[in-house]
Amino acid sequence: MADEPLIRIEHLYKEYETDAGPVPVLADVNLIVQRSEFLAIMGPSGSGKSTFMNVVGCLDLPTSGKYFLDGRDVGTLDADQLAHLRNTVIGFVFQGFNLLPRASVTDNVALPLVYAGIGREARSRRAVELLAKVGLAPFADYAPGRISGGQQQRVAIARAMVGNPQIILADEPTGNLDMKTSYEIMDLFTQLNADGITIVLVTHEPDIATYAKRLVRFVDGRITHDGAVSAPAIAGAGA
Amino acid sequence: MIGQMLAEAWHAMGANRLRAFLTMLGMMIGVAAVIMMLAIGQGAQFMVDQSIASMGSNLFIVLSGSSTAGGVRLGTGAAPTLTSADAEAIADLPSIAAVAPVAPGGAQVVAGAANWATMVTGTTPGYLDVRDWSIQSGFAFTDADVRSQTRVALLGQTVAKNLFGDEDPVGKTIRIKSSPFTVIGVLAPKGQSLNGQDQDDTVLIPVTTAQRKVFGSQFPGSVRFIMAQATSAAAMPAAESEMAELLRQRHHLPDRADNDFDIRNLTALANAAAETARVMSIMLGAIASVSLLVGGIGIMNIMLVSVTERTREIGIRIAIGARQRDILTQFLLEAIMISLIGCIVGVVLGVAAAVAANLLASVAVVITGAAVILAFGVAAAVGVFFGFYPANKAARLKPIEALRYQ
Numbered sequence: 098m099a100d101e102p103l104i105r106i107e108h109l110y111k112e113y114e115t116d117a118g119p120v121p122v123l124a125d126v127n128l129i130v131q132r133s134e135f136l137a138i139m140g141p142s143g144s145g146k147s148t149f150m151n152v153v154g155c156l157d158l159p160t161s162g163k164y165f166l167d168g169r170d171v172g173t174l175d176a177d178q179l180a181h182l183r184n185t186v187i188g189f190v191f192q193g194f195n196l197l198p199r200a201s202v203t204d205n206v207a208l209p210l211v212y213a214g215i216g217r218e219a220r221s222r223r224a225v226e227l228l229a230k231v232g233l234a235p236f237a238d239y240a241p242g243r244i245s246g247g248q249q250q251r252v253a254i255a256r257a258m259v260g261n262p263q264i265i266l267a268d269e270p271t272g273n274l275d276m277k278t279s280y281e282i283m284d285l286f287t288q289l290n291a292d293g294i295t296i297v298l299v300t301h302e303p304d305i306a307t308y309a310k311r312l313v314r315f316v317d318g319r320i321t322h323d324g325a326v327s328a329p330a331i332a333g334a335g336a
Numbered sequence: 337m338i339g340q341m342l343a344e345a346w347h348a349m350g351a352n353r354l355r356a357f358l359t360m361l362g363m364m365i366g367v368a369a370v371i372m373m374l375a376i377g378q379g380a381q382f383m384v385d386q387s388i389a390s391m392g393s394n395l396f397i398v399l400s401g402s403s404t405a406g407g408v409r410l411g412t413g414a415a416p417t418l419t420s421a422d423a424e425a426i427a428d429l430p431s432i433a434a435v436a437p438v439a440p441g442g443a444q445v446v447a448g449a450a451n452w453a454t455m456v457t458g459t460t461p462g463y464l465d466v467r468d469w470s471i472q473s474g475f476a477f478t479d480a481d482v483r484s485q486t487r488v489a490l491l492g493q494t495v496a497k498n499l500f501g502d503e504d505p506v507g508k509t510i511r512i513k514s515s516p517f518t519v520i521g522v523l524a525p526k527g528q529s530l531n532g533q534d535q536d537d538t539v540l541i542p543v544t545t546a547q548r549k550v551f552g553s554q555f556p557g558s559v560r561f562i563m564a565q566a567t568s569a570a571a572m573p574a575a576e577s578e579m580a581e582l583l584r585q586r587h588h589l590p591d592r593a594d595n596d597f598d599i600r601n602l603t604a605l606a607n608a609a610a611e612t613a614r615v616m617s618i619m620l621g622a623i624a625s626v627s628l629l630v631g632g633i634g635i636m637n638i639m640l641v642s643v644t645e646r647t648r649e650i651g652i653r654i655a656i657g658a659r660q661r662d663i664l665t666q667f668l669l670e671a672i673m674i675s676l677i678g679c680i681v682g683v684v685l686g687v688a689a690a691v692a693a694n695l696l697a698s699v700a701v702v703i704t705g706a707a708v709i710l711a712f713g714v715a716a717a718v719g720v721f722f723g724f725y726p727a728n729k730a731a732r733l734k735p736i737e738a739l740r741y742q
């Protein structure tokens with residue numbers, strides 16, 4: 098499966114069922130992402146970026162079209178198999194961090210390993226290892242509410258990384274952070290990407306997009322640009 | 337994994353202590369009520385069973401009375417129509433195993449400086465057979481004693497204790513209504529009767545002695561009632577009709593006259609009492625179970641609130657790889673944990689309350705392991721049953737909607 102791309106999406110459509118009938122959000126999306134790519138997705142608000150990320154992250158299923166993740170046809174998998182993919186292949190980073198407020202930083206990072214059936218000892222060893230990697234070793238026992246937003250996002254990245262995923266999906270990971278902290282987070286992503294992790298992130302900020310190696314732009318649920326992270330492409334996406 | 341989930345369930349409970357406690361309280365009260373009610377119900381049943389066992393088996397009591405005086409029907413026992421001779425005649429019936437005429441009366445009994453008001457029962461040796469009563473020490477009086485109106489007495493346990501303390505009363509002299517009697521034996525303990533009387537608070541003397549020397553009577557030879565034991569349970573209907581026929585004959589009652597006696601099947605009455613106690617026991621348990629149900633609904637209610645409050649948390653867990661059954665297990669465990677802790681405390685409270693009722697209000701209680709296990713089982717079942725709906729609701733949340741939930 099080495100020549101199979103990590104993500105292969107063909108003629109993907111997504112509609113939301115609403116009271117007023119189906120609302121088309123994604124239309125004929127085609128995308129191939131190879132391993133170790135660093136992809137930025139831009140586009141105006143409501144253009145379907147988050148919807149797309151949810152489908153890629155196996156949190157939602159397309160209305161039609163094919164989606165292959167790591168060679169597996171996602172449309173044919175059952176709920177448990179999708180959960181397994183989310184647990185082992187994918188790592189999520191959200192705009193709002195989404196940590197469990199009542200669990201310690203370490204427990205938050207270790208949580209995916211609980212669902213992988215890994216023992217307590219091994220879990221905390223691995224969690225501590227990743228906390229060190231994101232520079233938060235001293236905060237291992239803190240509650241998420243007692244550390245800064247940037248630190249919380251680092252915890253979230255450590256959690257995304259804990260199961261050794263192949264891809265990290267980040268939907269506006271710097272949306273709640275100031276410039277300086279945003280750059281620190283992006284440096285972390287760059288480092289992870291250098292280690293071979295595929296990264297797909299959604300952003301509205303041009304200077305965040307420049308960290309990526311490839312830019313995809315969504316307008317009205319369709320891909321209008323797919324290529325280099327050039328100044329005009331970013332500018333077009335800034336609208 | 338299950339260890340981690342238990343830890344998390346414990347954690348989640350700790351995060352909302354007051355709420356968890358109040359939810360448990362419903363369970364505690366329910367379980368305590370069940371334990372207590374079962375203890376009291378089974379206690380009552382136990383008392384009845386014991387009384388029945390102490391009463392003697394296949395038993396009739398024949399009461400004198402229901403005679404008509406000038407068109408006015410007098411109540412049962414109003415006129416002494418039964419005699420010792422009637423008892424002897426009944427004893428000869430083929431379906432009757434043992435008979436005892438009974439002439440009871442209250443009397444003050446004195447032994448040295450001690451005295452005690454008790455019931456003095458004039459009867460025959462057959463009384464011990466009819467009542468399945470044995471002698472603990474000494475001997476019973478005989479038919480010869482009855483014939484010669486001897487002044488001998490058998491003491492019930494309560495009387496023996498009150499008059500003689502730890503001393504052996506056999507051979508000692510007591511005074512009943514100031515006439516002296518020799519104690520020739522002490523009866524084995526019997527306990528309470530069906531209507532709660534202390535059956536050991538009695539003195540047995542020969543019926544003739546009672547009639548002539550203690551109570552006196554304007555109706556010589558008359559007795560208050562006759563106790564008769566049928567040869568078997570199957571012989572009871574035959575025994576009843578034979579006795580009725582015999583007594584009508586002996587009392588020279590014309591065909592159209594009412595009986596001047598009243599035959600009661602004590603065993604049937606006792607069985608009815610036992611049945612009543614059993615039904616009461618079940619009813620108490622059933623009523624208490626309703627509170628368990630209410631406790632269960634409380635758990636369901638709080639778990640639904642908890643699922644709603646933690647929608648986002650559930651979304652996060654699903655996003656990082658929790659399967660539906662992981663979420664289901666998590667919330668189910670939480671419900672069961674609340675239920676079980678409530679149950680354990682409830683069992684302790686219930687047992688304590690039952691013991692307190694026994695000590696403070698002398699209510700008979702019987703706490704069986706089965707009742708405790710039943711309460712536990714029901715509580716666990718309640719936890720699973722009422723926890724399942726909210727847990728299932730949590731497990732079926734759509735991840736994107738759960739993650740978007742504020």
Ligand SMILES: Nc1ncnc2c1ncn2[C@@H]1O[C@H](COP(=O)(O)OP(=O)(O)OP(=O)(O)O)[C@@H](O)[C@H]1O
Nearest residue numbers: 113114115120122141142143144145146147148149
């Ligand atoms: N559950 C839903 N039901 C109906 N319509 C929805 C639902 N979720 C999203 N939409 C619609 O789909 C479209 C795309 O939404 P989406 O969140 O993917 O946009 P986005 O590109 O991520 O926007 P933003 O940049 O603001 O995050 C929007 O018009 C939105 O209203």
Ligand SMILES: [Mg+2]
Nearest residue numbers: 146147148268
């Ligand atoms: Mg979005």
